[in-house]
Amino acid sequence: MINFAIVGCGHISKKHVEAIRNIPEAKLLAVCDTVEERLNEFQQLYGIRGYRSLETMLQNEPEIHVVNICVPTGLHAKLAIQIAKAKKHVIVEKPIALSVQDADEIIQTCEENGVKLSVVHPNRFRPAIMALQNAKVQGLFGKISHVNATVRWNRNQAYYDQAAWRGTKGMDGGVLMNQAIHNLDLLLWLIGPVSEVQAYAATRLRDIEAEDVVTATVKFDDGALGIIEAATTIYPKNYEESLSIFGETGTAVISGPTANWIKHWDLASYQKEQTESLIERVQANPYGISGHEQIIRDMVEAIKFDRSPIVSGEDGREALRLVLAIYKASEKGSAVKLAEIV
Numbered sequence: 001m002i003n004f005a006i007v008g009c010g011h012i013s014k015k016h017v018e019a020i021r022n023i024p025e026a027k028l029l030a031v032c033d034t035v036e037e038r039l040n041e042f043q044q045l046y047g048i049r050g051y052r053s054l055e056t057m058l059q060n061e062p063e064i065h066v067v068n069i070c071v072p073t074g075l076h077a078k079l080a081i082q083i084a085k086a087k088k089h090v091i092v093e094k095p096i097a098l099s100v101q102d103a104d105e106i107i108q109t110c111e112e113n114g115v116k117l118s119v120v121h122p123n124r125f126r127p128a129i130m131a132l133q134n135a136k137v138q139g140l141f142g143k144i145s146h147v148n149a150t151v152r153w154n155r156n157q158a159y160y161d162q163a164a165w166r167g168t169k170g171m172d173g174g175v176l177m178n179q180a181i182h183n184l185d186l187l188l189w190l191i192g193p194v195s196e197v198q199a200y201a202a203t204r205l206r207d208i209e210a211e212d213v214v215t216a217t218v219k220f221d222d223g224a225l226g227i228i229e230a231a232t233t234i235y236p237k238n239y240e241e242s243l244s245i246f247g248e249t250g251t252a253v254i255s256g257p258t259a260n261w262i263k264h265w266d267l268a269s270y271q272k273e274q275t276e277s278l279i280e281r282v283q284a285n286p287y288g289i290s291g292h293e294q295i296i297r298d299m300v301e302a303i304k305f306d307r308s309p310i311v312s313g314e315d316g317r318e319a320l321r322l323v324l325a326i327y328k329a330s331e332k333g334s335a336v337k338l339a340e341i342v
């Protein structure tokens with residue numbers, strides 16, 4: 001049995017609780033939150049021990065193996081380092097941190113203390129995305145021409161007004177750091193490293209410090225090009241999240257309000273019946289097993305078999321670097337090499 005604890009009792013932590021409870025080899029021992037009212041509500045809802053201090057929880061619960069970090073991003077580094085020094089494995093919500101320096105310190109501290117680190121990028125486990133990755137690994141797209149990642153969502157002012165840290169540069173970030181970073185992770189996972197970016201970012205409609213809309217073009221190491229569009233300004237609701245790959249022998253578009261459905265699937269190597277069968281399978285179960293459950297189950301197996309988690313700290317670091325490169329390109333008004341982001 002692998003024992004878990006959660007620090008932070010906000011909205012996302014409920015997904016972690018549900019995921020842990022769905023895994024026979026996992027058990028949730030305790031939670032921690034500095035806000036007493038929120039902590040008490042969480043304890044009553046799930047019937048688990050609660051602590052106001054992470055330090056106290058770590059001291060009083062020596063049987064904890066893994067701590068899941070579900071707090072504002074600006075606190076990730078401090079808590080992850082504290083947890084790793086306590087010799088506990090770490091699962092941290094996206095993004096891993098707000099700076100490369102913080103990400104590097106998290107990764108280094110985990111390595112020095114012999115604990116495993118995983119970053120929550122759950123979209124990799126969507127059935128349509130897994131089919132896309134499988135086709136890419138098999139080379140079924142041939143040489144890639146270009147790719148497209150789009151997030152056209154609505155996060156109204158009330159969303160940002162829920163907490164003072166939302167939409168701030170020091171604790172949260174904007175649409176790219178918060179919402180679209182999942183798509184950036186998928187681009188890197190599917191296509192490979194990015195060498196250069198050009199971008200525009202703006203705060204057009206929301207009263208926040210960070211950006212609410214971004215457009216960017218990227219060049220991958222292998223020469224493929226990419227287009228990124230991300231916004232929380234879409235009226236009146238989430239409109240589209242999509243990921244598209246265009247290659248010499250294949251085209252695929254994964255789309256919908258969230259990228260869970262196959263909109264186009266045209267591969268030279270696929271017969272019509274194969275394509276129809278794949279689309280039907282995805283349509284029947286577009287969400288599959290929760291990505292959070294997959295991430296947590298993977299950590300259980302990584303501990304049991306002493307291997308690296310599927311979504312590593314380095315993966316989280318690379319998605320963060322791409323976000324920061326886009327920010328820098330927008331600020332400079334010119335192209336930025338990824339090598340500059342260290």
